[in-house]
Amino acid sequence: MNPFVRQLLPIPLAAAAAVLAGPYAGGLLAQFLVLGTVTAALALTWGTAGILNLGHSVTFGAGAYAGAWFSLFAEAHGGAYGSLAGLGAGALLGGVMAWLIAAVGLRRRLDAVGFALVTFVVALAAEQVAGRWTGVTGGFNGLTDIPRFHIGALSFTPTAARGVTAGLAVLVIVLLASLARRPYGVALAAVRDNERRMAALGYDVGAAKTGVFTFTGVVAGLMGAVYVMQVQFVSPGLIGLVMGTNFVVWAMLGSRRTVWGPVVATLVVSAGANLLADAALDYWLLVTGAAFVAAVVLVPDGVAVVVRHRMPARWFPARRVVLGRAAPVADGQAREGLVVRSVGCRFGPFTALRGVDLDLTEPGVHCLIGPNGAGKSTLLDVLSGFTPATDGSWRLNGQDVTGRPPWELTRSGLGRKFQAPSIAGSLTLAENLALARWGRTHGARALVRQRWTANLPPEAWFVLDAAGFADRMDTLAGSLSHGEQQLLELAMTLTAGCDVLLLDEPTAGMTRSETEQVAEVLRGLVHDHGLPVLVVEHDMAFIRSVADRVTVLRGGEVMATGTVAEIESNSEVSAVYVGRAAGGRP
Amino acid sequence: MSTIKSHQLNKTWLAVTAASALALTGCATDGGKSSAGKQRSASGGALKIGLLTSMSGPAGLFGPATRNVAELAAQEINASGGVLGRKVSVVIGDDATNPDTGRQTATRLLNSDGVSVLVGMHTSATREAVLPAARSADTLYMYTPVFEGGTCDPDLFTNGEVPSQQLKQTIPWTQSATGRTKWFLLGNDYAWGRASLDAAKQYITASGGEVVGTAFVPLGTTDFQAVIQKIQQANPGLLLPALVGGDAIAFEKQAYDAGLGNSEAQRLGILYEENTLAGMGPKVTEGMYTSLGYFQSLESPANSAFLTAYRKKFGAEAPTVTSLSEQTYVAIKAWAQAANAAGSTQAKDVAAKLGGLSLDAPAGKVTFEKNRTATQPVYVGRVADGAVRIEKTFTGVAADSKCTG
Amino acid sequence: MDQTIALTLGVLSSAAVLALTAVGLSLSFGLMRIINLAHGEFLTVGAYSSVVTADHGLSWGVGLAAAAAVGLGMGALTELLLIRRLYRSPELSILATFGLSIVVRQLIQLAYGKDYRTVANPLPGATQVLGVPFPTYQLLLTGFAVAIVVAVLAVLRFTSLGLRVRAVADDAALSETLGVPSTRVNLVVFATSAALAATAGALVAPLTNVQPDMGLDYVFTAFLVVIVAGRRVAPVLVAALGLAAVQNLTTFWTDPLLARLAILVLAFLAVQVRPSAGFRVAT
Known part of the structure; x- marks a missing residue:
């Protein structure tokens, strides 16, 4: 079957099911599918971007009220397009509210639980407001007799309306699912797994999170409006914390890392509760509660994940990522490298760095050494934007980039590799590399449109070929050895395309032969690709084999700079550092 | 596995969609059978009375007694020949004190169970949610508890007490009984609380009283400290609490402790039914006035027959019957009479006969008016030793309504 | 003047109830990062413990002790059977405790019915404070609130158990390597949290209506206190006082x-402006 048709097939199926199932079951199916859509939107922000939202009901409910209000207003004033106005207003209001919540919560760098509490308060407040603002919301009793969906004179029969509702809901689900498996969704998932890594690859992490949160707010608001046109009433319960908790519970039951799982969970729990309430009036809540508890114990990752594991593997072919070779960059743009002037960094009374000058203007390996606590990693964090500097400035390719956020620095040409490998272990090598490729060049919209093909620059291929990865691109990055992960991350950093490379202990935890491989790779990068590389290292043998220049940091200040020989003959340096470390790692 | 690979779930999804569609169609088939049953019942099966009430959630307290009286009503109707010569049975649905659930449940009762009438004892919000469903199923909807009034829907009969019935005559009576005129109005912040206090204000002003303060508290308030101080500062002689259940209990217990008991400010409760009063305890409630359309302690042959039958069927320990449940019993009995008089269970036919129908209810003589409200007696009880003693009876109190027949 | 005193006393006693209901939550949430939506039901269980003991003619003090004991046992059981499985993903605690709260509510309802139960005020009447009469029982509650929070703080600060609790809260993995058994510490913390909730339930029971859903009314405000207080226990008193005021x-x-x-x-502002917000991502 044509994959496009196969993807769209659920839409007519759902619409037909809603029509054929009759007014009761069909109406419920349509209603639950809409709720399922909203749950899926929640799962998208939660499962990919890692944002836990207890107030998803706020955007849903706001959309519902907007849909209801415009429909009723148009009806009262003889307007024919109240439904369309309602849907538009619902989506808009949902988006604006989500954006506000995100702007307040995410900008403050709250963790998932902290942010969840913000949304908790917002949901409580929203229910209060909806209950009180009687003129607009109808207060506690809400608004009723909301007209069914109609366009101009074209009004649907109840039967057709539930078909339209169900079809529309599934259409949105298909879109969400499609979004989640595009580079956009996978990039968000990588943000959830490791925010710093993605920032270092050039992704504007804050904007990505705000963006996806706002987008799901739009979806929830729109579906809220669709919902009221199906059920024909709205009351504060739809906007409050109970509803918000329901969405979270459904998403969790279905598995928040899929899109369809939460939808099915919403359907099954809602329909199940309905049937159960009929069958066992006095015990249905007890059974429901016990089922939730059992689900946490038995299927903590959600039912969808468990179901998937029991399906034949051939049903889930791996994603095909095509990696090509980009032509060498011949932009003629001056590569002036990185010039650091009197950079300082204080944490309260503690001075981590003071007056650091550094020139990375020529191709070559520049090693940064110093005892523990000398400020080596802090310097790298400051230069790559993860820790704010309190003094000084640094220029990249002639541009003042002082104080820019990490993703902007990456986009200006600064590559940063962390000490611990921070690749996305659940993605294949190819997927990791593709994401790394797009960080520097792609905004959210470009990521949505991007196909799973990427052309990697020659220096990245140089590392990949050296590591022998070329024919293992479809293996999961998590299955690589520690040394291999270091090399993959190096390749990813280069994939983003950089003019200056900052490496934090690239050989940490490596075997001797892996270390030698890294040394070879570094030399190749310098000689064949003309990169200035700053390396934080402890391993003197390694330093001797690669370093063109060495800078010694001590107590946050530059103590000496020179060739390896100069540094090793510097009595002051050997006194504090080299002598002690000469025999190997300190 | 943290990746989203949902396209890979497509096939799974298809399977699951198909399964859920089948399951739901299963319900539909089930529903089909029920409506077939409805048609079959036209030739002799049992007629179904749908009872939508709160068995769980904050209003769940009143569910069990309501279910009981509905079953008692059905039993009595069957004993006297049923409706249109057929037996009736009660199908009960729980709204979990949540309008969204209420609408789903009502839809099940209406469409799947194919009930001949929908009787509702739940919040106003659920009523508003259920109304469109009842209307599109063309089924008569009888809403029975105390409520704020003001509904005007051709398919909706309401027989619960509304503020005009509970307050119009009661307020002047209370003022003359106590010789006090300064009122403080305290209500839960929702439709009923607000409508009741609005009406109270109007009757107080009309009868020469004075409102020295008004406050609304959110539903589910537990701490009344500051509200009590606010009332004490206003120093009223009379206090009209339009509070529901738990909130009323928390308020009265804390007010009593803080020196704002009934002896300081005479209460006139409008939803202080037997359960709520019991929750406050006899010391707190001593001397309070409470105004409702029914109390268990009414002394009339109809009421003692009703209570005897109730206890016989459900035991001496059965949940207390309050006004809220008694009204449900009345509504079901009235519907049966009207349906028999109409010779039909069609909403329109029954509604036509229900308008103007009177019956001898446990509460006294109740008349269903053409404007779809009920004219009924209203009692003012005075609590002594935890029991409600009827202090004053107003018979044939009509509900103010702008609706026309 | 009298009014000022009365208002102050009112704020104090309102704050006392808030602090009592929130201190247990600040342990499970602040120290363990468990979002315990069943906290309110632990409170309800405590209130019913005092109802049941009173029904058997036992004194109020016995009821309080019974509530604490029942809460402790229930909390320990919950931790052993449920919460223990969730430390790797605290978000799952939302689903688990949401389910648990429904189960507990329904079980209470099956056992004791939906009727309002009432607990007699053990100290009826008022006491003169600076010439203003104030309900004696609420003065007692204020004392209890301060005493309980101070006791919890003292245990955290000055005992070796407290040291271990704080170590596990800061970094469970690291504490394990230092020989602190984090599972046992978590068991103690969660059980204590439940015991404190149940004690609070027994303490507020004379002021309110006791019924299966009562916990819901308290749990939201308890969460607000914890949100304002952040991740630590000491600010609970301040937060309760601020909110009550x-x-x-x-x-x-x-x-x-x-x-x-x-x-x-x-609460919203508190999350926004708290300088060293307990909820921020450390970078």
């Missing part, structure tokens, strides 16, 4: 609905 004074001078919104705004 805003709530009571807004109620007194304007109206209770504005007061409800005002405390939500306060």
Whole structure:
């Protein structure tokens, strides 16, 4: 079957099911599918971007009220397009509210639980407001007799309306699912797994999170409006914390890392509760509660994940990522490298760095050494934007980039590799590399449109070929050895395309032969690709084999700079550092 | 596995969609059978009375007694020949004190169970949610508890007490009984609380009283400290609490402790039914006035027959019957009479006969008016030793309504 | 003057109830990062413990002790059977405790019915404070609240158990390597949290209606206190006092609905402006 048709097939199926199932079951199916859509939107922000939202009901409910209000207003004033106005207003209001919540919560760098509490308060407040603002919301009793969906004179029969509702809901689900498996969704998932890594690859992490949160707010608001046109009433319960908790519970039951799982969970729990309430009036809540508890114990990752594991593997072919070779960059743009002037960094009374000058203007390996606590990693964090500097400035390719956020620095040409490998272990090598490729060049919209093909620059291929990865691109990055992960991350950093490379202990935890491989790779990068590389290292043998220049940091200040020989003959340096470390790692 | 690979779930999804569609169609088939049953019942099966009430959630307290009286009503109707010569049975649905659930449940009762009438004892919000469903199923909807009034829907009969019935005559009576005129109005912040206090204000002003303060508290308030101080500062002689259940209990217990008991400010409760009063305890409630359309302690042959039958069927320990449940019993009995008089269970036919129908209810003589409200007696009880003693009876109190027949 | 005193006393006793209901939550949430939606039901269980003991003619003090004991046992059982499985993903605790709260509510309902139960006030009447009469029992509650929070703080600060608890809260993995058994510490913390909730339930029972859903009314405000207080226990008193002051004074001078919104705004602001916010991502 044509994959496009196969993807769209659920839409007519759902619409037909809603029509054929009759007014009761069909109406419920349509209603639950809409709720399922909203749950899926929640799962998208939660499962990919890692944002836990207890107030998803706020955007849903706001959309519902907007849909209801415009429909009723148009009806009262003889307007024919109240439904369309309602849907538009619902989506808009949902988006604006989500954006506000995100702007307040995410900008403050709250963790998932902290942010969840913000949304908790917002949901409580929203229910209060909806209950009180009687003129607009109808207060506690809400608004009723909301007209069914109609366009101009074209009004649907109840039967057709539930078909339209169900079809529309599934259409949105298909879109969400499609979004989640595009580079956009996978990039968000990588943000959830490791925010710093993605920032270092050039992704504007804050904007990505705000963006996806706002987008799901739009979806929830729109579906809220669709919902009221199906059920024909709205009351504060739809906007409050109970509803918000329901969405979270459904998403969790279905598995928040899929899109369809939460939808099915919403359907099954809602329909199940309905049937159960009929069958066992006095015990249905007890059974429901016990089922939730059992689900946490038995299927903590959600039912969808468990179901998937029991399906034949051939049903889930791996994603095909095509990696090509980009032509060498011949932009003629001056590569002036990185010039650091009197950079300082204080944490309260503690001075981590003071007056650091550094020139990375020529191709070559520049090693940064110093005892523990000398400020080596802090310097790298400051230069790559993860820790704010309190003094000084640094220029990249002639541009003042002082104080820019990490993703902007990456986009200006600064590559940063962390000490611990921070690749996305659940993605294949190819997927990791593709994401790394797009960080520097792609905004959210470009990521949505991007196909799973990427052309990697020659220096990245140089590392990949050296590591022998070329024919293992479809293996999961998590299955690589520690040394291999270091090399993959190096390749990813280069994939983003950089003019200056900052490496934090690239050989940490490596075997001797892996270390030698890294040394070879570094030399190749310098000689064949003309990169200035700053390396934080402890391993003197390694330093001797690669370093063109060495800078010694001590107590946050530059103590000496020179060739390896100069540094090793510097009595002051050997006194504090080299002598002690000469025999190997300190 | 943290990746989203949902396209890979497509096939799974298809399977699951198909399964859920089948399951739901299963319900539909089930529903089909029920409506077939409805048609079959036209030739002799049992007629179904749908009872939508709160068995769980904050209003769940009143569910069990309501279910009981509905079953008692059905039993009595069957004993006297049923409706249109057929037996009736009660199908009960729980709204979990949540309008969204209420609408789903009502839809099940209406469409799947194919009930001949929908009787509702739940919040106003659920009523508003259920109304469109009842209307599109063309089924008569009888809403029975105390409520704020003001509904005007051709398919909706309401027989619960509304503020005009509970307050119009009661307020002047209370003022003359106590010789006090300064009122403080305290209500839960929702439709009923607000409508009741609005009406109270109007009757107080009309009868020469004075409102020295008004406050609304959110539903589910537990701490009344500051509200009590606010009332004490206003120093009223009379206090009209339009509070529901738990909130009323928390308020009265804390007010009593803080020196704002009934002896300081005479209460006139409008939803202080037997359960709520019991929750406050006899010391707190001593001397309070409470105004409702029914109390268990009414002394009339109809009421003692009703209570005897109730206890016989459900035991001496059965949940207390309050006004809220008694009204449900009345509504079901009235519907049966009207349906028999109409010779039909069609909403329109029954509604036509229900308008103007009177019956001898446990509460006294109740008349269903053409404007779809009920004219009924209203009692003012005075609590002594935890029991409600009827202090004053107003018979044939009509509900103010702008609706026309 | 009298009014000022009365208002102050009112704020204190309102704050006492808030602090009592929140201190247990600040342990499970602040120290363990468990979002315990069943906290309110632990409170309900405590209230019913005092009802049941009173029904058997036992004194109020016995009821309080029974509530604490039942809460402790229930908390320990919950931790062993449920919470223990969730430390790797605290978000799952939402689903688990949400389910648990339903189960507990329904079980209470099956066992004791839905009727309002009432607990007699053990100390009826008022006491003169600076010439202003104030309910004696609420003065007692204020004392209890301060005593309980101070006791919890003292255990955390000055005992080796407290040291271990704080170590596990800061970094469970690291504490394990240092020989602190984090599972046992978590068991103790969670059980204590439940015991404190149940004790609070028994303490507020004479002031309110006891029924299966009562916990819901308290759990939201308890969460607000914890949100304002952040991840630590000591600020619970301050947060409760702040919220109570805003709530009571807004109620007194304007109206209770504005007061409800005002405390939500306060909670919201607290998350925003707290300088070393307990919830921020450390970078």
